[in-house]
Amino acid sequence: MSFSLSAYFEGSGTRFRLHPQSPVLEDFREPETVWLSSPRGSLAPGPSDRRMYALTPIAKRPYLDEDCPPYCGPVHPPAMPGPDGHFDHVAPDSPAFLAVHMFGSIRRVLDIWEVYSGGPVPWHFQMSFPRLELIAHVPWRNAHFGSGYCECGEDADDAGVMRPFALNFDIIAHEVGHGLVFAIAGIPPVGTLTTDYLAFHESASDLVAIVSALHFESFVDHILRRTKGDLHAENELNRIGELSGTRQIRSASNALRLPDLAYRGKPPDQLTGHQIHELGQPLTGAFFDIGVEFFIARLVALGVVTPAEAALLREVQGVEDLDTAERARIRARYLQDPALFRRAIRDARDMLGLRLARSWHRLRPQNLHFGDVSRCFLISDRELSGSRYTENIRECFAWRGIIADM
Numbered sequence: 001m002s003f004s005l006s007a008y009f010e011g012s013g014t015r016f017r018l019h020p021q022s023p024v025l026e027d028f029r030e031p032e033t034v035w036l037s038s039p040r041g042s043l044a045p046g047p048s049d050r051r052m053y054a055l056t057p058i059a060k061r062p063y064l065d066e067d068c069p070p071y072c073g074p075v076h077p078p079a080m081p082g083p084d085g086h087f088d089h090v091a092p093d094s095p096a097f098l099a100v101h102m103f104g105s106i107r108r109v110l111d112i113w114e115v116y117s118g119g120p121v122p123w124h125f126q127m128s129f130p131r132l133e134l135i136a137h138v139p140w141r142n143a144h145f146g147s148g149y150c151e152c153g154e155d156a157d158d159a160g161v162m163r164p165f166a167l168n169f170d171i172i173a174h175e176v177g178h179g180l181v182f183a184i185a186g187i188p189p190v191g192t193l194t195t196d197y198l199a200f201h202e203s204a205s206d207l208v209a210i211v212s213a214l215h216f217e218s219f220v221d222h223i224l225r226r227t228k229g230d231l232h233a234e235n236e237l238n239r240i241g242e243l244s245g246t247r248q249i250r251s252a253s254n255a256l257r258l259p260d261l262a263y264r265g266k267p268p269d270q271l272t273g274h275q276i277h278e279l280g281q282p283l284t285g286a287f288f289d290i291g292v293e294f295f296i297a298r299l300v301a302l303g304v305v306t307p308a309e310a311a312l313l314r315e316v317q318g319v320e321d322l323d324t325a326e327r328a329r330i331r332a333r334y335l336q337d338p339a340l341f342r343r344a345i346r347d348a349r350d351m352l353g354l355r356l357a358r359s360w361h362r363l364r365p366q367n368l369h370f371g372d373v374s375r376c377f378l379i380s381d382r383e384l385s386g387s388r389y390t391e392n393i394r395e396c397f398a399w400r401g402i403i404a405d406m
């Protein structure tokens, strides 16, 4: 049911080494070797190809609203492909690795979502800029994806050490998520932008980051080891854009409901960036719960839990107490047969990713509301699975105060 990109592109594609999560975290200090879709030998120095090119400027200020590529200032030497066309020989401590990691992470996210989307996803700005410019480092505590560029800054970890975002897969995947949503769901015409559209954008980008990270074998193993199969336990799956073992920028498994956020009714120009991120969290939380719902359904299909046990697990979803009998039972099952849990999590990942991409194709960006997002997701799910999951999905949205306009 699920697919492995590295297995698919092994031999024909190009090897890179990527950190599945911030290398600040001990389990991800060593990058994992992955295969990207770029045909072997097709990548030029940078790395670069027909779609994008990576640069590491020596001293560049971040692009502002009126700026646009190309950047023509001084840059560090580009990363060179190895004699066999791969980039996995570039050492993580070399200056060129930032550009390699950023290029590889973006290509990886595109590979994943082009499968879910059913084909190539062109950049939304391709009429103005033929290629995406990747700026691997600017002295700035942020990252952004604009017309023709994606730019990564840096931030301090808990010990005060500056950590470049170009090495943080979650942050890069979130930024590429914005590009994917612009390209697939579209950009609202003037006068039709809603607060919900902006919040949906942040939420969808977080979901791109979560689903994409789950394509790393070491990340799936790490999640299962930490949670012992109980995905609601607080762990790295719930954290996006992590800077240390205890600090994160956004949280996917959250208890926020739309009615809790009083400023929801305000027009987009009266909200701060932080408020828009927060407004997206009930939507992200609903999709996180739906992903766990798919995971439980796959555990039932694989014979790991009975339908009656699955019903009990659903009841304790979101309950803080981790010591319920049902949760203890699922952890015991995991220790008996971790391979089945690995399979269930990969299946759930692809069920969620496929339905998300399909629902974005259905959305209309003008005057968008969360009810449109949930409706398009329900329709996409029904296309693939009939009515099997409809009620549970509807409940996940309803608990968050999101009602599908059918």
Ligand SMILES: [Zn+2]
Residues within 6 Å of the ligand: 174, 178, 201, 202, 205
């Ligand atoms: Zn964002």
